[in-house]
Amino acid sequence: MTVRDMIRFEDVTKRYPDGTVAVEGLSFEVGEGEIVTLVGPSGCGKTTTMKMVNRLIEPTGGRILLDGEDIADAEPVQLRRRMGYVIQQTGLFPHRTVLDNTATVPHLLGWSRARRRERARELLDLVGLDPSQYGDRYPDQLSGGQRQRVGVARALAADPPVLLMDEPFGAVDPVVREHLQNEFLRLQARLHKTVLFVTHDIEEAVRLGDRIAVYGEGRIEQLGPPARVLGEPATPYVADFVGADRGLKRLSVTSIVPTDLEAPPTVHLTDRTGAAMARLTEEGARWAVVLDDADELHGWVGAAELARGALADGERGKEAEQGKRGAGGERGSGTVADHARRMEAWLPLGSSLKQAFSTMLQHDAGWIAVLDEQDRFVGVLTPARLHEALRRSVDADAREVAREDVSFTSIESA
Numbered sequence: 033m034t035v036r037d038m039i040r041f042e043d044v045t046k047r048y049p050d051g052t053v054a055v056e057g058l059s060f061e062v063g064e065g066e067i068v069t070l071v072g073p074s075g076c077g078k079t080t081t082m083k084m085v086n087r088l089i090e091p092t093g094g095r096i097l098l099d100g101e102d103i104a105d106a107e108p109v110q111l112r113r114r115m116g117y118v119i120q121q122t123g124l125f126p127h128r129t130v131l132d133n134t135a136t137v138p139h140l141l142g143w144s145r146a147r148r149r150e151r152a153r154e155l156l157d158l159v160g161l162d163p164s165q166y167g168d169r170y171p172d173q174l175s176g177g178q179r180q181r182v183g184v185a186r187a188l189a190a191d192p193p194v195l196l197m198d199e200p201f202g203a204v205d206p207v208v209r210e211h212l213q214n215e216f217l218r219l220q221a222r223l224h225k226t227v228l229f230v231t232h233d234i235e236e237a238v239r240l241g242d243r244i245a246v247y248g249e250g251r252i253e254q255l256g257p258p259a260r261v262l263g264e265p266a267t268p269y270v271a272d273f274v275g276a277d278r279g280l281k282r283l284s285v286t287s288i289v290p291t292d293l294e295a296p297p298t299v300h301l302t303d304r305t306g307a308a309m310a311r312l313t314e315e316g317a318r319w320a321v322v323l324d325d326a327d328e329l330h331g332w333v334g335a336a337e338l339a340r341g342a343l344a345d346g347e348r349g350k351e352a353e354q355g356k357r358g359a360g361g362e363r364g365s366g367t368v369a370d371h372a373r374r375m376e377a378w379l380p381l382g383s384s385l386k387q388a389f390s391t392m393l394q395h396d397a398g399w400i401a402v403l404d405e406q407d408r409f410v411g412v413l414t415p416a417r418l419h420e421a422l423r424r425s426v427d428a429d430a431r432e433v434a435r436e437d438v439s440f441t442s443i444e445s446a
């Protein structure tokens with residue numbers, strides 16, 4: 033699938049009047065519906081890059097195309113209406129209500145009061161702020177995170193195809209920041225905007241970007257999907273910037289796919305203990321995943337418990353046959369339900385390996401169950417499989433093939 037370039041930089045240079053070269057020879061593109069994050073240390077030219085797109089700064093060389101048109105030929109005010117702009121300080125008007133702030137661009141576009149208020153309500157709702165609760169407040173009556181949300185709502189109000197975001201979540205604490213990032217990703221999955229996103233935080237760049245551009249001084253050192261940049265930094269500078277723990281960061285951008293999973297035997301709660309035990313023995317398994325009648329995950333059962341259960345059933349059965357008093361019932365009446373344990377450590381397919389690892393730690397579990405969209409059990413992820421998945425994704429990126437196509441030999445399987 034070829035994606036149309038929405039923003040295209042062609043050999044763009046910005047030299048400030050005092051001779052400072054903020055960026056030089058910049059060439060890259062942002063595809064329609066793509067998020068490209070620009071990441072790098074302070075002063076490397078990220079903001080200059082972004083502000084040239086909405087012509088708050090004019091380049092001194094090269095050109096920038098928006099949907100195929102040279103922006104130098106566009107009228108700046110018209111141009112800006114096609115781009116939402118979100119900045120760290122939000123730039124909300126302190127004496128206007130949240131609703132009016134959100135409706136700023138529709139107001140400039142001359143929409144009727146009713147229409148723009150309706151639109152503002154819709155947008156506040158979209159970013160998770162109840163308009164009836166927050167609409168009439170003023171910006172200083174909101175938390176930092178809420179203000180950032182209003183900033184995003186305002187940028188989206190006139191439904192521009194492009195969003196320019198300059199450290200939009202920079203001023204909030206890490207927990208709120210992660211929350212806002214998740215919300216933004218959910219929003220983007222619905223809206224498919226073309227986004228240029230500036231941050232100095234590599235974690236944020238990696239989480240949000242379809243591709244990330246790592247800036248050195250005034251130029252892009254590497255541009256690629258996060259997993260590639262983390263897996264194969266193009267230069268020592270990039271390796272240094274993404275950090276020695278890039279393997280760990282990579283966990284957060286590698287998602288669980290069915291081929292990563294192991295398929296232990298599954299038994300049902302209502303299965304007879306003896307029959308379940310026989311299955312495990314046959315497959316040489318030490319435990320099995322236990323499903324309920326709807327084939328949803330209940331938990332797990334160990335071979336040892338099943339064996340003890342089967343033995344006890346047998347004894348009870350014998351006692352019953354011999355007519356002893358107090359005998360519990362017929363031979364083999366017990367079911368898996370008598371021995372199964374609940375399993376809380378599970379994740380949906382598509383979750384990141386980082387989430388998987390953290391769920392394992394949180395539940396002190398040696399494996400986690402993975403479920404599909406309908407909550408059906410798909411398989412389990414073990415630490416060994418997690419490691420394999422990570423290695424496979426590194427190899428897949430290096431060879432530019434799908435992860436499923438990479439065969440892998442681990443020490444265990446060699």
Ligand SMILES: Nc1ncnc2c1ncn2[C@@H]1O[C@H](COP(=O)(O)OP(=O)(O)OP(=O)(O)O)[C@@H](O)[C@H]1O
Pocket residue numbers: 048049050052053054072073074075076077078079080081232
């Ligand atoms: N108006 C200006 N005149 C001269 N130099 C400028 C001007 N604006 C920015 N610069 C310089 O251009 C370079 C790039 O600045 P820019 O703001 O684009 O960096 P940045 O990567 O966004 O940094 P930060 O993360 O700190 O915002 C810096 O050296 C900066 O000092």
